[in-house]
Amino acid sequence: MTTRAQLKANKANPDNLDINTTVSDLENLVGYNMKRAYVVIHKDFREALGENGISPPTFSALSLVVTYPQISQSNLARMLGIERSGLVSIIDGLEQQDYLARVHSPSDRRVQALVPTAEGVKAYHAMLATVQAHEDKLLAGLSSSEKSTLVKLLIKIRAAESQA
Amino acid sequence: MTTRAQLKANKANPDNLDINTTVSDLENLVGYNMKRAYVVIHKDFREALGENGISPPTFSALSLVVTYPQISQSNLARMLGIERSGLVSIIDGLEQQDYLARVHSPSDRRVQALVPTAEGVKAYHAMLATVQAHEDKLLAGLSSSEKSTLVKLLIKIRAAESQA
DNA sequence: TGGAACTGTTTACCTGCTTAACAGTTGATG
DNA sequence: CATCAACTGTTAAGCAGGTAAACAGTTCCA
Numbered sequence: 039m040t041t042r043a044q045l046k047a048n049k050a051n052p053d054n055l056d057i058n059t060t061v062s063d064l065e066n067l068v069g070y071n072m073k074r075a076y077v078v079i080h081k082d083f084r085e086a087l088g089e090n091g092i093s094p095p096t097f098s099a100l101s102l103v104v105t106y107p108q109i110s111q112s113n114l115a116r117m118l119g120i121e122r123s124g125l126v127s128i129i130d131g132l133e134q135q136d137y138l139a140r141v142h143s144p145s146d147r148r149v150q151a152l153v154p155t156a157e158g159v160k161a162y163h164a165m166l167a168t169v170q171a172h173e174d175k176l177l178a179g180l181s182s183s184e185k186s187t188l189v190k191l192l193i194k195i196r197a198a199e200s201q202a
Numbered sequence: 203m204t205t206r207a208q209l210k211a212n213k214a215n216p217d218n219l220d221i222n223t224t225v226s227d228l229e230n231l232v233g234y235n236m237k238r239a240y241v242v243i244h245k246d247f248r249e250a251l252g253e254n255g256i257s258p259p260t261f262s263a264l265s266l267v268v269t270y271p272q273i274s275q276s277n278l279a280r281m282l283g284i285e286r287s288g289l290v291s292i293i294d295g296l297e298q299q300d301y302l303a304r305v306h307s308p309s310d311r312r313v314q315a316l317v318p319t320a321e322g323v324k325a326y327h328a329m330l331a332t333v334q335a336h337e338d339k340l341l342a343g344l345s346s347s348e349k350s351t352l353v354k355l356l357i358k359i360r361a362a363e364s365q366a
Numbered sequence: 367t368g369g370a371a372c373t374g375t376t377t378a379c380c381t382g383c384t385t386a387a388c389a390g391t392t393g394a395t396g
Numbered sequence: 397c398a399t400c401a402a403c404t405g406t407t408a409a410g411c412a413g414g415t416a417a418a419c420a421g422t423t424c425c426a
Contacts, residue, residue: 062269063330064262068337068349069243071356073258074283076240078363079233094237095382098228105226111405119238124383126406140405148391148404166227173232179362184355185232191344191352192235198343199242259413275374288414290375304374312373312422 079176086172087165092131095120097165099128100154103138104162108151110143137161243340250336251329256295259284261329263292264318267302268326272315274307301325 064070083094092100095118102117103109111129115122129152132138137158143149154162177185228234247258256264259282266281267273273281279289293316296302301322307313318326341349 062265064265065357066353067333068341068353068356069240069247069258069333070262071353071360072236072240072243075356075359076233076236077283078360079236081363083233093381094233098234101226101228112403119241120382121384122405123385123407128382146392146404150405169231169233176362177232177359179358180355187351188355189230189232189235191348192232192239193229194343195239195341196235196242198340199245257412276372284413285415286374287376287416292413310373310423314374 079173082172082176083169086169092165096128096131097169099125100132100137100158100162101166103132103152104154104159107153110149110151112149114152132158135161243337246336246340247333250333256299256329260292260295261333263289264296264301264322264326265330267296267316268318268323271317272305272307274313274315276313278316296322299325 080094083097084091087097098118099114102114106113109117111125112122115125118125129138129140133140135158136155138152138154140150141153143151180188244258247261248255251261262282263278266278270277275289275293276286279286282289293302293304297304299322300319302316302318304314305317307315344352
């Protein structure tokens with residue numbers, strides 16, 4: 039594939055600089071490649087849920103609330119790996135869409151347990167299916183064993199943090 | 203699967219909620235795992251270069267300028283996968299640190315070719331070694347074949363974007 | 367000789383966080 | 397039982413890393 043951009047590139051840079059065959063130190067750094075790959079997946083996620091779809095952090099929060107009803111915001115933040123303060127507006131959004139409710143815990147008046155609504159559960163499962171389908175399509179070039187290997191390695195990296 | 207007993211335990215004792223054994227739909231989504239893993243690697247990168255270290259985007263830009271001296275900002279932005287406008291402040295920063303210079307191309311007066319300084323090249327190689335060493339340490343739990351598999355899969359995902 | 371397309375740049379904006387501070391609540395310890 | 401550390405959710409301010417739109421200057425092409 040020879041794009042107009044490449045022709046321009048060749049002109050601007052006399053070396054035969056082909057974007058698709060670029061070799062630099064960056065290509066060997068896991069961090070760089072992970073960032074680039076994540077950008078692609080993130081974009082795909084947004085396209086999957088469309089114009090007014092919820093964001094990845096919001097989706098993740100909803101997922102955990104559906105999985106662990108009555109979870110507290112503190113615990114949810116810990117699971118997501120973000121600060122409690124960062125979670126507030128995410129939960130606000132989910133509450134405004136009636137996907138969940140904050141209910142005061144009688145046993146501990148500090149805590150507001152997060153409980154998904156029926157609508158929230160239904161919407162979540164629909165979104166999950168959509169996201170899953172889009173991801174499968176995007177990653178059609180990977181075999182299912184490659185996909186599971188990838189996930190295993192990513193989880194291994196996340197686990198490596200605690201040990202440092 | 204999460205048992206009712208576990209939920210109860212979680213409620214009774216929030217600290218019992220083990221982040222590393224969480225099981226939910228999210229664990230099967232490549233996007234979610236990639237984001238979480240990237241956060242870990244990103245954090246490691248910042249720690250590697252210390253308090254006043256350059257950011258990952260800035261490092262990537264410098265890397266490509268060192269590899270492809272006289273590259274234009276447009277081509278660099280394309281390689282990095284970001285907009286031209288987003289690159290301006292990154293290059294400003296590198297120029298202020300005397301890691302590179304903008305020089306007018308005589309053949310095309312629109313273009314400002316980016317040329318690394320001797321100091322820039324030197325600093326880059328030092329940073330690369332540091333980043334590489336930190337990453338190797340972080341990923342010590344992965345065999346070298348696992349690491350190369352991971353990179354191959356990440357590149358494959360990046361390549362999948364064009365086809366969509 | 368236009369006009370389309372590319373150059374770098376500024377401006378305004380957005381998302382997804384962080385840190386610091388706060389009041390209310392709880393539980394443990396003296 | 398008094399108090400104090402620690403936890404709850406929340407607000408406010410700020411930062412990182414972008415995007416989109418508009419712009420003037422430049423180049424290419426028909």
